[in-house]
Amino acid sequence: MNAAHISTQHLVSQVVLREFTMLGPGGGKLLPFDLQNPEWHQKRAGPGACGAAKDFVAIDSPAAENLWNSVETLVPDALAAVKAGRPFDDPQHVDVLRDLVVLHYVRSHRYRSVHTDAFKTVSDKVRSVVVERFPESLRREALRQTGLHLPGLGSLGSFAERLISQSEVTQDFRNGRLFRSSVEATFYKVRDMAAKWRVEVLTPESGQFLIGDTPAVTLRADVRPWSINMAFGDAQTVVLPIGPKYLLSLGPNDLTGTLSQTAVDDLNAVQIRAADRYVYMHPDSGLESFVRDQAHLYQ
Incomplete structure (x- = not known):
C-alpha cells in the first residue's frame, strides 16, 4: 500500500527555521515578513507554519520526503558542531552541511x-520544429482526427500544440x-557537482542574518550589486543562512570567518531579492x- 500523500511540504528545513526562533508562550516563534505586503503588521509564527509549499512534489511525495530527511536528520549534530566552533572535526559534518546547501538549492521555488x-x-520549440519540418504529416493527421483541412x-x-x-x-x-x-x-x-567544493562557516561581527523562503542562493560578488540566481556551475559560491549567527558558503576551502556589518547587510539583501x-x-x-526598506526597493 502506498503511503499517504504529504500536501504541506517544507522547502526551508524546520531544523534550520528553529534556529531563528525565540522561546515564549506557545513555544518557539520566529518572525515571518511578507515582502508583498511590507506595511502590514507582521505576526510571529512557529517554524511549522513557515517555509512550506502546498504539493511542491505532487506525486510520490513520501519518497521525496524520505530523500530530504536523509539529510535533515543528520543536521542537528552538524549544527551542534558549528555552534561549538568545531564544524570540521568530523568529515561527515562537512558533508551534511554541504548537502544541506544542495538540498535547499534544489527543493526551492526557484x-x-x-x-x-x-x-x-x-x-514551444518542438511545436515550431514540427510545423516547419512536417507540415504535410500534420495536415494529414488533422484531417484524420478532425475532418478539417488546415492550410x-x-x-x-x-494543431501541433494540441498534439503536444x-x-x-x-x-x-x-x-x-x-x-x-x-x-x-x-x-x-548537483550534489556530485558540489562535492569539489568545501564549506565556509561565516559569522557576523555585528548584526544578524535572516533567511528567505528560497534560501540557498547562487552568487557572484565580482559585480555590484551582487549577481544572483545564475546556474549552479556558473556561481562563485552558494550561500545559505543556518541561524542568526551562522551562514554557510561553498568555497575552495573549509574555513571559519567573520563578516562585516556591510557584508551581512548585503547577504540579507540577497535573501530578500531571492x-x-x-x-x-x-x-x-x-x-x-x-x-521593509529593501522590500520597497525591489517591488
Missing part, C-alpha cells in the same frame, strides 16, 4: 520555476510526475525596518 520555464521553452501555418501550429498537449510527457508535466523525477535527479546531480514571498528572522533581530 527550481520549480526553472523547471516550468524550461518545459514551456522546449514545448495555414497558424492553424498547423495550433495530448502527449504522455505533457501529461506527466501537468500531474507533477515529470517534476518529481526531475527534482530527485537534479539533487543527486525570496518568493517571505523572509524569516529572529523576533529580536531588529531587522524589520531593513527588510
Whole structure:
C-alpha cells in the first residue's frame, strides 16, 4: 500500500527555521515578513507554519520526503558542531552541511520555476520544429482526427500544440510526475557537482542574518550589486543562512570567518531579492525596518 500523500511540504528545513526562533508562550516563534505586503503588521509564527509549499512534489511525495530527511536528520549534530566552533572535526559534518546547501538549492521555488520555464521553452520549440519540418504529416493527421483541412501555418501550429498537449510527457508535466523525477535527479546531480567544493562557516561581527523562503542562493560578488540566481556551475559560491549567527558558503576551502556589518547587510539583501514571498528572522533581530526598506526597493 502506498503511503499517504504529504500536501504541506517544507522547502526551508524546520531544523534550520528553529534556529531563528525565540522561546515564549506557545513555544518557539520566529518572525515571518511578507515582502508583498511590507506595511502590514507582521505576526510571529512557529517554524511549522513557515517555509512550506502546498504539493511542491505532487506525486510520490513520501519518497521525496524520505530523500530530504536523509539529510535533515543528520543536521542537528552538524549544527551542534558549528555552534561549538568545531564544524570540521568530523568529515561527515562537512558533508551534511554541504548537502544541506544542495538540498535547499534544489527543493526551492526557484527550481520549480526553472523547471516550468524550461518545459514551456522546449514545448514551444518542438511545436515550431514540427510545423516547419512536417507540415504535410500534420495536415494529414488533422484531417484524420478532425475532418478539417488546415492550410495555414497558424492553424498547423495550433494543431501541433494540441498534439503536444495530448502527449504522455505533457501529461506527466501537468500531474507533477515529470517534476518529481526531475527534482530527485537534479539533487543527486548537483550534489556530485558540489562535492569539489568545501564549506565556509561565516559569522557576523555585528548584526544578524535572516533567511528567505528560497534560501540557498547562487552568487557572484565580482559585480555590484551582487549577481544572483545564475546556474549552479556558473556561481562563485552558494550561500545559505543556518541561524542568526551562522551562514554557510561553498568555497575552495573549509574555513571559519567573520563578516562585516556591510557584508551581512548585503547577504540579507540577497535573501530578500531571492525570496518568493517571505523572509524569516529572529523576533529580536531588529531587522524589520531593513527588510521593509529593501522590500520597497525591489517591488
